[in-house]
Amino acid sequence: xxxxxxxxxxxxxxxxxxxxxxxxxxxxxxxxxxxxxxxxxxxxxxxxxxxxxxxxxxxxxxxxxxxxxxxxxxxxxxxxxxxxxxxxxxxxxxxxxxxxxxxxxxxxxxxxxxxxxxxxxxxxxxxxxxxxxxxxxxxxxxxxxxxxxxxxxxxxxxxxxxxxxxxxxxxxxxxxxxxxxxxxxxxxxxxxxxxxxxxxxxxxxxxxxxxxxxxxxxxxxxxxxxxxxxxxxxxxxxxxxxxxxxxxxxxxxxxxxxxxxxxxxxxxxxxxxxxxxxxxxxxxxxxxxxxxxxxxxxxxxxxxxx
Amino acid sequence: xxxxxxxxxxxxxxxxxxxxxxxxxxxxxxxxxxxxxxxxxxxxxxxxxxxxxxxxxxxxxxxxxxxxxxxxxxxxxxxxxxxxxxxxxxxxxxxxxxxxxxxxxxxxxxxxxxxxxxxxxxxxxxxxxxxxxxxxxxxxxxxxxxxxxxxxxxxxxxxxxxxxxxxxxxxxxxxxxxxxxxxxxxxxxxxxxxxxxxxxxxxxxxxxxxxxxxxxxxxxxxxxxxxxxxxxxxxxxxxxxxxxxxxxxxxxxxxxxxxxxxxxxxxxxxxxxxxxxxxxxxxxxxxxxxxxxxxxxxxxxxxxxxxxxxxxxxxxxxxxxxxxxxxxxxxxxxx
Numbered sequence: 030x031x032x033x034x035x036x037x038x039x040x041x042x043x044x045x046x047x048x049x050x051x052x053x054x055x056x057x058x059x060x061x062x063x064x065x066x067x068x069x070x071x072x073x074x075x076x077x078x079x080x081x082x083x084x085x086x087x088x089x090x091x092x093x094x095x096x097x098x099x100x101x102x103x104x105x106x107x108x109x110x111x112x113x114x115x116x117x118x119x120x121x122x123x124x125x126x127x128x129x130x131x132x133x134x135x136x137x138x139x140x141x142x143x144x145x146x147x148x149x150x151x152x153x154x155x156x157x158x159x160x161x162x163x164x165x166x167x168x169x170x171x172x173x174x175x176x177x178x179x180x181x182x183x184x185x186x187x188x189x190x191x192x193x194x195x196x197x198x199x200x201x202x203x204x205x206x207x208x209x210x211x212x213x214x215x216x217x218x219x220x221x222x223x224x225x226x227x228x229x230x231x232x233x234x235x236x237x238x239x240x241x242x243x244x245x246x247x248x249x250x251x252x253x254x255x256x257x258x259x260x261x262x263x264x265x266x267x268x269x270x271x272x273x274x275x276x277x278x279x280x281x282x283x284x285x286x287x288x289x290x291x292x293x294x295x296x297x298x299x300x301x302x303x304x305x306x307x308x309x310x311x312x313x314x315x316x317x318x319x320x321x322x323x324x325x326x327x328x329x330x331x332x333x334x335x
Numbered sequence: 336x337x338x339x340x341x342x343x344x345x346x347x348x349x350x351x352x353x354x355x356x357x358x359x360x361x362x363x364x365x366x367x368x369x370x371x372x373x374x375x376x377x378x379x380x381x382x383x384x385x386x387x388x389x390x391x392x393x394x395x396x397x398x399x400x401x402x403x404x405x406x407x408x409x410x411x412x413x414x415x416x417x418x419x420x421x422x423x424x425x426x427x428x429x430x431x432x433x434x435x436x437x438x439x440x441x442x443x444x445x446x447x448x449x450x451x452x453x454x455x456x457x458x459x460x461x462x463x464x465x466x467x468x469x470x471x472x473x474x475x476x477x478x479x480x481x482x483x484x485x486x487x488x489x490x491x492x493x494x495x496x497x498x499x500x501x502x503x504x505x506x507x508x509x510x511x512x513x514x515x516x517x518x519x520x521x522x523x524x525x526x527x528x529x530x531x532x533x534x535x536x537x538x539x540x541x542x543x544x545x546x547x548x549x550x551x552x553x554x555x556x557x558x559x560x561x562x563x564x565x566x567x568x569x570x571x572x573x574x575x576x577x578x579x580x581x582x583x584x585x586x587x588x589x590x591x592x593x594x595x596x597x598x599x600x601x602x603x604x605x606x607x608x609x610x611x612x613x614x615x616x617x618x619x620x621x622x623x624x625x626x627x628x629x630x631x632x633x634x635x636x637x638x639x640x641x642x643x644x645x646x647x648x649x650x651x652x653x654x655x656x657x658x659x660x661x662x663x664x665x666x667x668x669x670x
Contacts, residue, residue, distance in 0.1 A: 058579030059571050068580065068587035071501075071508045078497035078576060085493055087484070106586035128586045302484055308549035309572030310484055 030130040031330040034160035036197065037169030038190045039138045042220035044090040046169060046285055047101055047133060048080040052312060053319035054103065055081065056305065065323070070102035077101050084312050087290075087299040099156060101133040105327060129330040133167075134159040143193035146200035160197065161204040164333055165214045165326065168194060168263075170256060172225040177232030178258035187259040195262040198277075205275045214329050215267060215280040216322070217252060222315070223286035229255065239284050242321035252282035283322045288313040339465050340440035341502055342474035343495045347536040349395040351474060351599055352406060352440060353385035357629060358637030359408065360386070369413035370641065371433060378406045389630045392604070392616040405461060407439040412645045436648045440472070441465045466509040470647060472532045473499055473577070478540035480573050482548050492573050500576035503531070507580075507589040514588070530647050531581055531594040532640070533566060538633070539600040555598050555636075566596035597640045601632040 037043045057065040069077065076098040080090060090098075106128035136142065136156035145157075160166070174186040201213060219225075222239075230237060233254040240247040257264055267280050289298040303313040342348040359372045374382060381402055385395045411433035441461050479488040479495070510527035517524040535541075538555065546553060549568055556562050570578045584591030602618035618631040 055575050055579045058583055059575040061567070061571075066583040066586050068507070068583040069500075069504060071504050074501045074504055078500060081576065082490075082493045082497055086490055104583075104586045106583065305572075307568065307571045308482070309575070310482070 030132055031165065031326065031333060032159060032163045033131060033133045033165040033167055033326065034163035035133060035135050035167045035169065036139055036160060036194070037220070038171055038174075038187075038193075039140060041169040041171040042285070043135055043169055044080065044095045044098055045084070045287065046218060046220060047077070047098065047135065048084045048090065049285065049287060049312060049314050050133070050319050050322070051077050051081055051101065052084060052314070053316050053323065056311060056316065057320065065320075066106040068104040068106075070104070073100060073102045084300055085302070085310065087302055089297065089300060099135055102130065103133075104128050104130045105323070105330075107327075129327065129334070131326055131330065132159075134163070136160045139190065139193045139197065143196050146193075146196040161201050162209060163213065164210055165216055165329060166197075166201075167216045167218060169218050169220045170260065172219045172222045172255075175219075175225055175229045175255055175259050177226075177229050185259055191260045191262045194260065195266060198263075198266050201275065202273055209275065211275050212278050212333075213275050214278040216325065217256065217280060217282045218285050218322070219252060219255065219282070220285045221287075222284040223288060225255075233258075239282075242283070242318065245281065248282055249280065252284075281325055283318050283325075284315060285318055286315045337437070337439045337441075337464055337468045338470040338472060339468040339506070340472045340474070341499055342536070343476060343479075343491070343498070346474045346476040346495075347599065348440075348474060349385060350601065351534060351536060352382065353389050353395055354599060354601060354630065354632050355637055355640065356382040356386050356408075357389065357632070358634055358641065359410075361629065361634065362638055362641060371411040373409040373411070375407055378408065381406065389617055390619065390628060392619060394614065394617065405439060405441050407437055409435050409437050410641065410644055410648075411435045412648065434648055436644060438644065439464075466506060468506065469528070470530045470532060470644070471503065471506060472534060473503075474534050474536045475570065475574060476537055477535050477569075478537045480541060480545050480569065482545055482572075496574040496576045499574060500580045503529075503577060503580050503584075503591070504587075507584055507587050507591070510589045511587060527589045528593075528650075529584065529589060529591045530650075531591050532643060533570065533594060533596050534640070535566060535569065535596070535598040537600065538598040539602070562596050563594075566598075595643050597636045597643075599633055599636060601630050 035043050035047065037046075051069075054065070054067050058067045076094075080094055080098060083090060083094060134156065136159055142157045142160075170187070170190075174190075176185040176187070179185070227237075235251060235254055239251045242248065253264065267277055269277070288301040288303075290301045292299050301313040302310045305311040340348060340352070342351070356374075359370075362370050363372050388395060412435075414434055441464070476495075479492045481488045481492075483489060506529055510529065514524055514527045535555075543553070549572060551565060551568055556565050567578065581591045581594055603615040604618055620629050620631050622628055
């Protein structure tokens with residue numbers, strides 16, 4: 030089983046991210062094309078279907094939904110042809126029928142646990158234990174908080190979060206010094222990317238659209254240009270090449286966006302729905318990014334199994 | 336063979352059962368004589384009341400609906416070889432001319448099933464019986480199919496999709512647990528399988544703008560493959576979570592691939608240019624040599640539905656048939 034811990038700052042879009050991931054699964058899993066098949070564990074269904082209903086009705090997750098959802102356990106399967114985009118799940122000879130279980134866990138807001146990490150708490154139980162044990166650390170960076178590179182030494186809007194991620198990495202190293210999984214795969218998701226300030230992009234001399242997911246190197250360079258001024262400690266940790274356990278795998282970067290429309294006066298913005306390919310509706314979101322992310326997770330699962 | 340019938344409130348479950356009974360009566364009294372059915376007294380009492388009402392142009396009343404918790408019929412299909420034998424041999428009991436199966440429909444709430452899956456304790460004994468179902472019939476109410484996202488039917492359909500998806504996963508989970516349990520106890524069971532059957536109820540109320548948006552023509556196709564594509568085009572839009580869980584069944588080790596699709600409609604009286612007042616009334620067919628005075632409904636679809644079970648009956652795993660036989664024997668055994 031691949032354990033994926035979704036870590037993010039307060040209001041960085043963690044629950045929305047999980048809901049959109051499920052929407053991408055439903056959309057592809059109900060498709061006639063036999064590329065992706067999935068099964069949701071019974072225990073996860075209540076919360077995730079409620080979240081899905083909310084997004085499909087144009088609402089962002091409310092506080093009750095956020096409180097209620099802690100994990101999503103799915104079994105991902107390659108299509109029967111073995112040529113679908115999840116074909117990496119199986120052996121090189123063919124992936125027909127191959128499957129893997131992925132458990133997405135939402136431990137909570139990082140600021141709630143960071144102090145404990147600094148004080149050396151072991152988190153032997155509870156939701157943050159999953160983050161310490163995870164194969165994949167899925168780190169959400171709220172694009173609306175990204176700031177351009179500044180000359181003055183004042184901490185930017187993401188400085189605290191940067192320190193908290195650093196504390197999490199330290200805690201993971203301490204926790205796994207004598208055992209546990211050997212590798213952590215950091216995956217960054219730049220959430221609300223459609224709301225990134227144009228000044229930030231122009232300061233970094235970047236195009237508004239990131240390079241395609243099939244080109245990991247240019248994409249990483251693009252994302253790092255945005256993250257370096259905002260999460261310098263985190264990125265410095267990723268560059269470390271020491272022999273400390275666990276090893277940090279090469280980071281991957283994805284961009285999440287969901288278009289919104291203005292709500293009624295005094296009401297929050299709503300999720301914009303668009304016509305789906307089959308005549309129905311779906312949230313107007315970066316579906317390809319979510320599918321690329323799932324593909325990457327399938328790759329990691331296959332590597333972990335090997 | 337227990338069969339679970341899942342349907343939203345007012346999706347037409349009782350009407351479906353009433354029309355199924357009507358079709359059984361007509362099909363079972365046809366000249367071909369290759370299908371017969373039997374209903375236990377309790378089921379017969381309710382179904383004949385529903386049937387009588389329909390022949391009197393009335394839809395089932397709320398009181399009748401409340402009385403239904405379990406309905407069962409025994410379907411008998413003339414064996415192929417037997418059909419070729421002389422009539423007097425077919426009539427002999429020793430020749431076992433009909434292969435039989437029990438069609439049971441239960442009306443239980445989703446909460447009851449969840450309680451059982453989560454705790455292993457069923458407050459209602461029906462639940463355990465229900466989860467043993469090999470066939471799951473899902474009613475999808477076409478009158479709630481709308482592409483207008485700010486309406487109550489759109490939200491109802493979203494909720495219904497979640498409910499059915501959860502129920503299907505509950506069935507899968509139970510089947511997988513049972514399979515693992517049998518395997519652990521040294522039995523070599525066949526891989527678990529569920530046969531989903533979707534009934535597009537109130538098909539005549541499907542709106543033209545919905546069909547146009549989905550690029551579908553009016554009327555359900557005849558060809559099996561085209562029917563599947565047509566029905567799935569609707570389900571993909573209106574119950575995508577359900578469809579994705581059916582397609583993903585194999586990933587969970589419980590195949591649900593062999594879904595079948597049927598439609599149901601019953602004509603109701605309309606007066607040109609006027610909105611119907613009060614309860615709608617069922618249109619009845621005129622009297623003809625082959626019968627008459629019956630509800631005007633999608634009879635051929637119901638016959639297809641009955642025939643669908645003939646095919647499933649041949650595929651039921653041995654351990655389920657054995658369990659059924661054992662259950663039947665224990666019922667007739669004196670205390």
